[in-house]
Amino acid sequence: MELTVGPNQFFWKAEDWSTLYDDLAQAPVNRVVLGELVCSKRLPFYQDAILPAVETLVNAGKEVALTSLALVTLKRESKMTHDLAEAGVEVEINDLTVLAHLPKGMSFSVGPLVNVYNEGTLRWLVSRGATRICLPPELPLASVETLAKAGQEAGVAIEVWGHGRIPLAISGRCYHARLHGRIKDNCQFACEDDPDGLEVATSDGEPFLSMNGVQTLSDSCASMAYHIDALSQAGVSALRLSPQSKGFVQTCALYRQAIEGEIDADHLSDELVSVSGGMRLSDGLLTGARGADWSGKAA
Amino acid sequence: MEHDTPQAIPRFPSALARTLRYLPLMPVSVALTRLTQSMAKRHEAMFRRLGAHADATFLLNPTDLPVTLCLEPRSGRPKVTLYRTPPIADARIAGPLAALIGLVHGAYDGDALFFSRDLVIEGDTAAALALRNAVDDAELDMAAEIEAFSGPFARPLHKLIDIAERRTGVALTRHEEDLLW
Amino acid sequence: MVMEIVCPAGTPAALRAAVKAGAHTIYCGFADETNARNFPGLNFSRDEMVEGVAFAHQHGSKVLVAINTFPRAGSEDLWHAAVRDAKIAGADAVILADPGLLAYAAEHHSDLRRHLSVQAAAANADIINFYGAEFGVKRVVLPRVLSVPEIAAINNETDIETEVFVFGGLCVMAEGRCSLSSYATGLSPNMNGVCSPASHVEYVEDHGALSAKLGGYTIHSVGAGEPAPYPTLCKGCFSAGEKTAHLFEDPVSLNAEHLIPQLAKAGVTALKIEGRQRSRSYVAQVVKNFRAAVEAVDQGRALPEGMLARLSEGQAVTSGAYKKTWR
Numbered sequence: 178m179e180l181t182v183g184p185n186q187f188f189w190k191a192e193d194w195s196t197l198y199d200d201l202a203q204a205p206v207n208r209v210v211l212g213e214l215v216c217s218k219r220l221p222f223y224q225d226a227i228l229p230a231v232e233t234l235v236n237a238g239k240e241v242a243l244t245s246l247a248l249v250t251l252k253r254e255s256k257m258t259h260d261l262a263e264a265g266v267e268v269e270i271n272d273l274t275v276l277a278h279l280p281k282g283m284s285f286s287v288g289p290l291v292n293v294y295n296e297g298t299l300r301w302l303v304s305r306g307a308t309r310i311c312l313p314p315e316l317p318l319a320s321v322e323t324l325a326k327a328g329q330e331a332g333v334a335i336e337v338w339g340h341g342r343i344p345l346a347i348s349g350r351c352y353h354a355r356l357h358g359r360i361k362d363n364c365q366f367a368c369e370d371d372p373d374g375l376e377v378a379t380s381d382g383e384p385f386l387s388m389n390g391v392q393t394l395s396d397s398c399a400s401m402a403y404h405i406d407a408l409s410q411a412g413v414s415a416l417r418l419s420p421q422s423k424g425f426v427q428t429c430a431l432y433r434q435a436i437e438g439e440i441d442a443d444h445l446s447d448e449l450v451s452v453s454g455g456m457r458l459s460d461g462l463l464t465g466a467r468g469a470d471w472s473g474k475a476a
Numbered sequence: 477m478e479h480d481t482p483q484a485i486p487r488f489p490s491a492l493a494r495t496l497r498y499l500p501l502m503p504v505s506v507a508l509t510r511l512t513q514s515m516a517k518r519h520e521a522m523f524r525r526l527g528a529h530a531d532a533t534f535l536l537n538p539t540d541l542p543v544t545l546c547l548e549p550r551s552g553r554p555k556v557t558l559y560r561t562p563p564i565a566d567a568r569i570a571g572p573l574a575a576l577i578g579l580v581h582g583a584y585d586g587d588a589l590f591f592s593r594d595l596v597i598e599g600d601t602a603a604a605l606a607l608r609n610a611v612d613d614a615e616l617d618m619a620a621e622i623e624a625f626s627g628p629f630a631r632p633l634h635k636l637i638d639i640a641e642r643r644t645g646v647a648l649t650r651h652e653e654d655l656l657w
Numbered sequence: 658m659v660m661e662i663v664c665p666a667g668t669p670a671a672l673r674a675a676v677k678a679g680a681h682t683i684y685c686g687f688a689d690e691t692n693a694r695n696f697p698g699l700n701f702s703r704d705e706m707v708e709g710v711a712f713a714h715q716h717g718s719k720v721l722v723a724i725n726t727f728p729r730a731g732s733e734d735l736w737h738a739a740v741r742d743a744k745i746a747g748a749d750a751v752i753l754a755d756p757g758l759l760a761y762a763a764e765h766h767s768d769l770r771r772h773l774s775v776q777a778a779a780a781n782a783d784i785i786n787f788y789g790a791e792f793g794v795k796r797v798v799l800p801r802v803l804s805v806p807e808i809a810a811i812n813n814e815t816d817i818e819t820e821v822f823v824f825g826g827l828c829v830m831a832e833g834r835c836s837l838s839s840y841a842t843g844l845s846p847n848m849n850g851v852c853s854p855a856s857h858v859e860y861v862e863d864h865g866a867l868s869a870k871l872g873g874y875t876i877h878s879v880g881a882g883e884p885a886p887y888p889t890l891c892k893g894c895f896s897a898g899e900k901t902a903h904l905f906e907d908p909v910s911l912n913a914e915h916l917i918p919q920l921a922k923a924g925v926t927a928l929k930i931e932g933r934q935r936s937r938s939y940v941a942q943v944v945k946n947f948r949a950a951v952e953a954v955d956q957g958r959a960l961p962e963g964m965l966a967r968l969s970e971g972q973a974v975t976s977g978a979y980k981k982t983w984r
Contacts, residue, residue, distance in 0.1 A: 247834075248778070248780065248802075248831055248834075249780065249781055249783075249784075250780045250781055250802065250803065250807065252810075254781075255781055255783055272784075273756070273777075273779075273784055273787075274779075274780075274781060274783055274784040274787075276784075276787060277783035277784050277786065277787040278783065290834065292727055292754075292755065292756075292833060292834070292847065294727035294728060294729065294730060294755065294757075294847065294848070295727065295728040295729065295730045295731075295733050295755070295757050296730060296731075296733065296757070297728065297733055297755070297756075297757020297758060297760060297761055298727075298755055298756045298757030298758075299757070300757070301756050301757050301760045302756070313836075314836070315836040315839050315845060315847065315848065316730075319730070319731070320729060320730040320731070323730035323731040324730050327730070343836070343840065345835065345836045345837045345839075345840055346830035346831070346834065346835040346836065346837050346891070347830065347831050347834055347835075348802065348829055348830045348831060348905075349780075349800075349802025349803070349831070349978055349984055350802075350829055350905075350906075350978070350984045351984060352904055352905060354984075355904070355905075356897055356898060356900060356904060360981075360982050360984050361984035362981070362984070375897050375898060376897065377895045377896070377897045377904060378895060378896045378897070379874050379875040379876070379893075379895060379896070380875055380877065380878060380894050380895065380896060380901055381875045382896070383874060383875070385841075385874055385895065386837075386840075386895070388897055388904065393830070393837065393891075393905070395840055461840075461843070462836070462839060462840070465843070466843050467839070467840065467841060467842050467843040467872050468836070468839050468840035468841070468843065469840055469841065469872075525668075525698045526697075526698060527688075527697060527698065528697070529697060529698075579936075582670075582674075582936060582937050582938045583938060584936070584938065585935055585936040585938055585939035586936055587887070587934070587935055587936070587939070588939065590885070590887070591884050591885060591886055591887070592884055593867075593882065593883070593884060593885050596860075596862070596867075597860060598860055598862070600856075601855040601856070601858040601859075601860070602697045602854070602855040602856040602858075603697070604855075605696060605697045605698060605855045605934075606697030606698035607698065608698065608936075609667065609668060609696070609697065609698030609699050609934075610698045612668060612670060612671070612936045612937055613668035613669060613670045613671070613698075613937075614670070615670045615937075
C-alpha cells in the first residue's frame with residue numbers, strides 16, 4: 178500500500194507551506210499532490226513557492242502532481258486551469274472542468290472531489306486519459322471494493338481517503354467572509370488564522386463541522402486506521418493523507434508503520450490523536466451508520 | 477429578506493368542541509374505520525404509496541378538538557380509533573381540524589403549514605411525510621367519500637360531519653387546486 | 658419567445674395540477690434511488706410515468722424524467738433501466754448528472770434528449786460545451802452559485818440551452834458535490850437521492866420551544882410561535898468563533914421572480930421551480946404565478962405583484978447567488 182499526500186486544503190503562511198514540503202521530502206510517502214484546491218484568491222500568496230517545492234520533492238524521489246481548483250467559475254480561474262495543463266507536471270483534476278482544457282490524449286489523475294461513484298464513470302475517465310483515481314470520501318466499502326476491481330481491470334491505480342478532515346462541500350459563497358460580515362470579493366483573507374479550519378459546533382456545543390472559506394469539512398479527522406487490511410485486500414493501492422498543521426509528518430510515518438505491520442490499529446489511532454493535538458477520529462463514511470461514526474475505541 | 481403573515485386558519489368553535497367531550501367514541505371509531513376502509517377500496521394507490529410505512533400508526537390530533545384520531549393503515553385494511561387520551565404511535569400530526577382537512581383536500585401545502593407551525597409533526601417524520609404525500613396524490617374529496625359510504629354507521633357520521641361543516645366553515649369538499657391563502 | 662416554465666411533480670396528481678395550471682414542462686422521477694427527491698410517498702411507478710407523460714402530451718406539455726443521482730457501483734443496471742423506461746414512457750428528455758450514465762444514454766439511447774442536471778454542478782461555459790461535445794447534452798441546469806452577469810457570460814459562450822432555478826429550496830453548496838448529509842445521517846443526495854432525510858429528523862418540543870435534530874445533531878431550536886424550518890443541514894444555526902448564527906445560509910428559500918426580465922436578457926431558456934416534495938396545490942399556485950410573469954415579460958408588461966412568499970420555507974426569501982453580494 179502506497180501513501181499519497183493530498184493538497185493542503187487550508188490557507189497557510191507561505192513559509193509554513195514551504196516547510197511542509199521540505200519535510201515531506203524526507204517522509205515515507207510515495208506521492209505528493211500540491212497546489213491550491215479551495216480558493217483561487219489564496220494562490221498569489223505562495224504561488225512562487227510551488228515550483229521549488231515540486232523540485233525538492235522530485236529530487237527526493239517522490240511522484241508529484243498539481244491539483245486543479247475544486248470549483249472553477251470565474252474567467253480568471255478558467256485561465257488558471259488552462260495554464261495548469263501547460264505546467265509540465267501531472268495534473269490532478271478536482272473539477273471536471275479541467276478536462277475541457279486538457280489536450281485529448283494527455284494523461285491525468287483524478288482527485289477525491291470528482292464524482293466517481295461507479296464503473297461507468299471510472300471507465301469513461303480512463304478512456305479520457307485517467308491513470309489514477311482517488312475515490313470520493315463518501316463511498317462505502319462495498320463501492321470501494323467494486324471500483325477497486327474495476328480499476329484493476331481498467332489498469333488504473335485506485336486511492337482512498339486515508340486520513341484528514343473530510344472535504345464535505347464546496348460553495349460559491351465564502352463562509353469565513355460571511356462570518357466576519359464580509360462578502361467573498363472583499364474577504365480580507367478571513368480564513369488565514371485557521372490552519373486546520375474553524376470549528377463549527379451545534380448550538381448545544383457539539384463539534385460538528387469545520388469551516389474553510391468556500392469549503393466545508395468534517396470536524397472529525399477521517400482515519401482508515403482499522404481498514405488498512407480490508408482496503409488492501411480490495412485492491413486499493415494507496416491511502417491519501419491530507420495535511421494538518423500539527424504532527425503531519427509523524428502522521429505519515431505512523432501510517433507507514435501500520436502498513437508495514439509494525440504497529441496495530443489501536444496504537445496507530447492513539448498516536449494519531451496524540452500527534453494532532455487531540456483531533457476526533459471517524460471512519461463512518463466507509464463502514465458506519467453515519468459518516469461521523471468511529472469504529473475504533475472511544476476516546 | 478421579506479416576511480409575510482400567513483392567513484389565519486379557521487379554528488373549530490370552542491363551545492362546540494366542548495360538546496364533543498361527551499361524544500361516545502366507540503361507535504364513531506367504528507364508523508370512521510368503515511369509512512376509511514371504503515376509501516381504501518377506492519384509492520388503492522394511496523396505500524401503496526405509503527410503502528415501508530404501510531404498517532405504521534399515526535395520531536392525527538386536531539388541536540381544537542378534545543379527541544385524537546389514531547389511524548392504522550394496516551397495508552390497505554385501515555383501522556381508525558378515537559381517543560381522549562391518545563396512546564403512543566409512530567407519528568403524530570397535530571394542527572387545527574381545518575388544517576388537517578385542508579391538507580387532505582389539497583387546499584393547503586403541508587410544508588407551508590409546517591414552516592408556519594400551524595402543523596406540528598412528532599415521532600417518525602418519514603412516516604408522516606409518506607402519509608401526507610400519499611394523501612396529496614389521492615385527490616380525496618371527503619364529501620364524495622362520505623357519499624360513497626353507506627351502511628349502519630353511515631347515519632351518525634353523516635350527521636356529525638354535517639354539523640361540523642355548518643358550524644365551522646371548514647369545507648369538506650375538495651378544492652380544485654385553488655388555494656386558501 | 659416566452660420563457661419555458663419547468664415545474665416539479667412529486668406525484669401524478671401534482672403533474673396533472675401543474676399541467677392544468679399552465680406549466681410548459683414538468684419534471685419528475687421514478688420512485689427509487691435513481692432520482693434526487695427519493696422521499697417517502699413520492700414519485701412515479703412505471704405505469705404512472707406512462708400515464709403522466711400521456712396526460713401532459715395531450716395538453717401540450719412536456720415531461721422530463723430526472724435520473725440525477727450517481728449510480729451505485731455494482732448496481733448501474735437500476736439507473737440504466739430508468740433511462741430505458743423513461744424513453745419507453747415517451748419522456749421528452751432525461752435529466753442526468755453522472756458522466757458514466759450520460760455516456761450510457763448517449764451510446765444506447767442517442768435519440769433520447771439529454772439535459773445536464775444541476776447535480777453535475779457545471780458552472781462555466783468550458784465545461785458546458787464539453788458536456789455538449791462529449792455526451793450530446795442539449796440543455797444544462799445551472800448550479801445556484803452563479804450571478805446574473807455570470808449567467809449572461811456563459812450564454813454568450815455556448816449554444817447549449819440553459820435552465821435556472823427561480824423558486825423553491827436553495828442549496829448553498831455546489832450541488833452534487835456535497836456530502837454533509839452523509840456525514841450526519843449516512844444518506845446523501847448523490848447516493849440515495851435524499852438530503853437531511855426525514856427518517857433521521859427528530860423534533861423535540863419543550864415548553865413551546867422546538868428543537869430539530871438531524872442524525873442526533875441539533876440543527877436549530879426556535880421559540881414558541883416562531884417559524885420552524887425543516888432541519889436542512891446547511892441552513893442550521895451553528896457556532897463558530899464568538900458567533901452563533903446561520904453560518905452557511907439562513908432558513909430562506911429562493912425567489913427570483915423579480916429577476917425574470919434580467920434572466921431573459923441573459924439568454925436563459927427555461928425557469929425551473931424546485932419542489933417535487935411539495936403538494937399539488939403549491940405546485941399549481943407557483944406555476945400560475947410564474948406563467949403569468951413570463952407572459953408579462955414576453956409582452957413587455959410589468960411583472961404581476963409577487964404573491965409567493967408565504968409558500969416559502971420559513972416565510973423568508975432570497976434572490977440567492979443571482980446577486981453577487983450573496984457570496
